[in-house]
Amino acid sequence: xxxxxxxxxxxxxxxDRRALARAITLIESTRSDHREQxxxxxxxxxxxxxxxxxxxxxxxxxxxxxxxxxxxxxxxTGLGHRVAxxxxxxxxxxxxxxxxxxxxxxEELSRHPDSFIRPSPSGGTLGGVARRTREALQxxxxxxxxxxxxxxxxxxxxxxAVFEMVDMFLLLLVPGGGDDLQGIKKGVVELADLLLINKTxxxxxxxxxxxxxxxxxxxxxxxxLHPGWTPPVIKVSALEGRGMDEVWAAVxxxxxxxxxxxxxxxxxxxxxSWMWRAIEGELMDRFKAHPAIAPRLxxxxxxxAQGKSSPTLAAGELIKLFFAQGPS
Numbered sequence: 605x606x607x608x609x610x611x612x613x614x615x616x617x618x619x620d621r622r623a624l625a626r627a628i629t630l631i632e633s634t635r636s637d638h639r640e641q642x643x644x645x646x647x648x649x650x651x652x653x654x655x656x657x658x659x660x661x662x663x664x665x666x667x668x669x670x671x672x673x674x675x676x677x678x679x680x681t682g683l684g685h686r687v688a689x690x691x692x693x694x695x696x697x698x699x700x701x702x703x704x705x706x707x708x709x710x711e712e713l714s715r716h717p718d719s720f721i722r723p724s725p726s727g728g729t730l731g732g733v734a735r736r737t738r739e740a741l742q743x744x745x746x747x748x749x750x751x752x753x754x755x756x757x758x759x760x761x762x763x764x765a766v767f768e769m770v771d772m773f774l775l776l777l778v779p780g781g782g783d784d785l786q787g788i789k790k791g792v793v794e795l796a797d798l799l800l801i802n803k804t805x806x807x808x809x810x811x812x813x814x815x816x817x818x819x820x821x822x823x824x825x826x827x828x829l830h831p832g833w834t835p836p837v838i839k840v841s842a843l844e845g846r847g848m849d850e851v852w853a854a855v856x857x858x859x860x861x862x863x864x865x866x867x868x869x870x871x872x873x874x875x876x877s878w879m880w881r882a883i884e885g886e887l888m889d890r891f892k893a894h895p896a897i898a899p900r901l902x903x904x905x906x907x908x909a910q911g912k913s914s915p916t917l918a919a920g921e922l923i924k925l926f927f928a929q930g931p932s
Contacts, residue, residue, distance in 0.1 A: 609644045613627075616743060617746055619748045623747075624720060627645060628724075628740045630645065631645070631736045631740055631743065632724060632736050642739070649742065649743060654871075657752070658772070659752070659770055659772050660766035660772070660773045660774065661753060661755050661774045662776070663776030664777070664778070667778050667803075668842050669755055670755070671842040672840065674711075675845045677719055677753070678712065678845075679845070679848035685718070686720075686749045686751070688720045688744035688749035689720070689721045689755060690724065690737055691722070692737065692754070722744075772855060772859075778803050779811035779814070779815040793826070797830075798851070798855070799823070800851065801815050801816055801819070801839045802842055804839040804841050812839050823837070838850050896925050896926065896928075897922055904921065905918075
């Protein structure tokens with residue numbers, strides 16, 4: 605292990621925010637030498653303790669996720685907590701670019717000395733999280749942040765990967781959107797440990813009451829994820845800062861209901877799941893960069909696009925070539 609990595613790890617463990625930012629930049633790098641250094645860094649950092657709280661927040665676009673996180677984060681810092689936010693922005697499938705606007709949308713929280721906000725591009729990764737989000741979460745915990753919030757890009761078919769890296773999964777909803785129960789994927793509702801109805805102010809108060817009643821009734825028809833815990837439905841107004849105390853009380857009640865042993869078991873299972881995700885990602889990287897595969901990828905893609913080869917046949921040909929040459 606190099607002295608530079610040891611120094612960086614020491615600074616991160618000491619709560620140095622600039623060192624934390626550098627560490628996450630290193631972790632997110634795709635350069636092979638940086639990946640080796642990132643692995644060294646993670647091995648050097650202490651693991652996050654059970655006292656840390658990992659929260660995932662998802663919701664349909666326009667539900668006010670960033671506004672809610674800022675209001676909730678400011679409430680938590682007011683209680684003496686240190687809050688880190690890992691905000692994932694969708695990457696364009698055409699340019700690969702990302703807006704990364706979450707930090708500007710959480711302007712007040714981003715200036716708070718007990719908070720850290722890191723926007724990252726999803727990089728096209730399914731599941732609503734960036735590929736290195738879990739590693740970034742580990743680094744934030746090592747830096748002394750006792751509440752880490754992962755904000756996903758929004759609700760969609762694959763918006764469940766965040767569930768595999770957090771203790772509690774929060775789903776943010778808005779009232780008055782027509783048939784609310786049909787407006788989101790059932791699978792996401794089934795994974796939610798807490799449902800929050802945001803924007804319960806102004807003309808939406810009556811709609812919020814109806815939405816609360818409908819969701820509470822629907823949740824009782826689902827099989828609980830955890831014995832002894834039925835996900836509550838809480839009305840909040842991120843704009844007015846209302847309901848933040850109720851949300852935190854629900855988080856604490858959830859952790860108490862699970863207990864330390866069940867929480868440790870859940871995190872252990874998540875670690876194994878993430879190991880397999882890391883294997884899949886690494887294999888895909890090596891496959892595309894393989895000297896025997898890289899020159900043939902464009903050719904096979906063209907054949908498939910022109911209908912001269914089936915996707916299954918093209919994939920089979922490339923995989924045969926990969927193993928014939930050896931996965932160097």
